[in-house]
Amino acid sequence: MNRKEVYKKNFGYPLRERIKIVVNHERSLKVNYNVMQSKKAGMKNLITISVVVLLISISACSNSQNTELSVAADPQASANIDTVPSQPAIPELPRFSLQDVNGNILPLQSLKGKKVFVNLWASWCPPCKREMPSIAELFKGTDTGKVAFVMIALDDQFEKAKSFVHSAKLALPIYYPAENLPGLFNVEGIPSTFIFDENGLLIKRVEGGEDYTKNEYRALLK
Secondary structure, three states: OOHHHHHHHHHOOOHHHHHHHHHHHHHHHHHHHHHHHHHHHHHHHHHHHHHHHHHHHHHHHHHHHHHHHHHHHOHHHHHHHOOOOOOOOOOEOOOOEEEOOOOOEEEHHHHOOOEEEEEEEOOOOHHHHHHHHHHHHHHHOOOOOOEEEEEEEOOOOHHHHHHHHHHOOOOOOEEEEOOOOOHHHOOOOOOEEEEEOOOOEEEEEEEOOOOOOOHHHHHHOO
């Protein structure tokens, strides 16, 4: 046994070595503590992530259930998804009564079965008077068995309209309202023209003056 070992046996480790042992032990403890703290932090992060994922899953399931319940509670909801917006209704020949030059009453609806050419005009309206000859020309070239012309005068007195047509030598059937104008004929300005097919559906509307000798109108009224 050498001297160092004899000293160690009788008196234990020398002071310098005991200090080294204590320092090394302390370092070892610190390392172990840091490792433990790192593990704990890792566990905490893992637990936090797990909780967040769980909450998201619960929220998603809840939203899905709410959506299903909402659809189930309102059967129209699912039906409305594929619903095509309805098209606006096509205006029809109004229910409206007129008076002819002889005082006879003509219900406008009675002309169904023919195409109907309706023109709103007045003897005091320059654009109306300008287009009247072209309407007279169109009227002359149509089959009155298939097409009816209704020239509605909006003068304050029917006699003024009659006088104008007579002086202008226009061979046109003119009429005067026997009641208030229907909504379709409440226009912002005249002349205004409405052409209806045999079923009473509006197929052409013209606002303002026009030349009715065009082939377009002849074809439309065949």
